[in-house]
Amino acid sequence: MRLDHIGVAVKNASQAAEKLSKALGVRPYMEEVVESEGVKVVGLRIGEVDIELLEPLSEDTPVGRFLSKHGEGVHHIALAVEDIEKAMRRASEAGLKLLDSKPRTGARGRKVAFIHPKSAFGILLELVEG
Amino acid sequence: MRLDHIGVAVKNASQAAEKLSKALGVRPYMEEVVESEGVKVVGLRIGEVDIELLEPLSEDTPVGRFLSKHGEGVHHIALAVEDIEKAMRRASEAGLKLLDSKPRTGARGRKVAFIHPKSAFGILLELVEG
Numbered sequence: 001m002r003l004d005h006i007g008v009a010v011k012n013a014s015q016a017a018e019k020l021s022k023a024l025g026v027r028p029y030m031e032e033v034v035e036s037e038g039v040k041v042v043g044l045r046i047g048e049v050d051i052e053l054l055e056p057l058s059e060d061t062p063v064g065r066f067l068s069k070h071g072e073g074v075h076h077i078a079l080a081v082e083d084i085e086k087a088m089r090r091a092s093e094a095g096l097k098l099l100d101s102k103p104r105t106g107a108r109g110r111k112v113a114f115i116h117p118k119s120a121f122g123i124l125l126e127l128v129e130g
Numbered sequence: 131m132r133l134d135h136i137g138v139a140v141k142n143a144s145q146a147a148e149k150l151s152k153a154l155g156v157r158p159y160m161e162e163v164v165e166s167e168g169v170k171v172v173g174l175r176i177g178e179v180d181i182e183l184l185e186p187l188s189e190d191t192p193v194g195r196f197l198s199k200h201g202e203g204v205h206h207i208a209l210a211v212e213d214i215e216k217a218m219r220r221a222s223e224a225g226l227k228l229l230d231s232k233p234r235t236g237a238r239g240r241k242v243a244f245i246h247p248k249s250a251f252g253i254l255l256e257l258v259e260g
Contacts, residue, residue: 001154002177003133006207010251020250023224024131024209025217046209047132048178053251073252074204077136079154079176087155094153120150121140121183122203
């Protein structure tokens, strides 16, 4: 298992990427619109981990609702696992509550599943296969 | 630059470590009381990044106040840099607001400095030398 990315909800992903990349001395490496999640994503690479800046395409999306409620900030933490079904089973057996009963397709076509933050100490955890 | 750790504010670090380590198939690797920060820290290693579970020693501490206001969740993200003075200068020049004008001593004796979340898209960023 490794840390894959940290998703950060922001109002304007391009502006945030420009400021943070200057501030940290790194470069934006990808930009993608994920229609199924209702977000524009701009990625910064910090060593082996990505910071994904998530800009909602509309207010009525998961990230749009997060922004309205909490303002900008860390939205989720994604862990890369070899076998997502096995990782989901292990998490569930330890008392974490899965938001997805089966893996679904996330950004870049990968299998993903989310864990409810109330069961994981306030952290919205994403499991990503690969 | 690399991602060093993610600090998560929790009510009980040992219980959180036990549940998360089972759920994710990792092991707690360190436990430390940092009196200067008013926290007990239990660390989980996820690949090359640490998850630091931060339990306040009292309510009147930075993490204690965070818990009262926000509940459990991601408290800060720490980036390891080679030269902290240089990293602080670059961040400041790009418009991030430093909470420390000079580096101070953090956990494990390392030089650290924090960046105000309002200037960094809601993320409390910690720069760590080493």
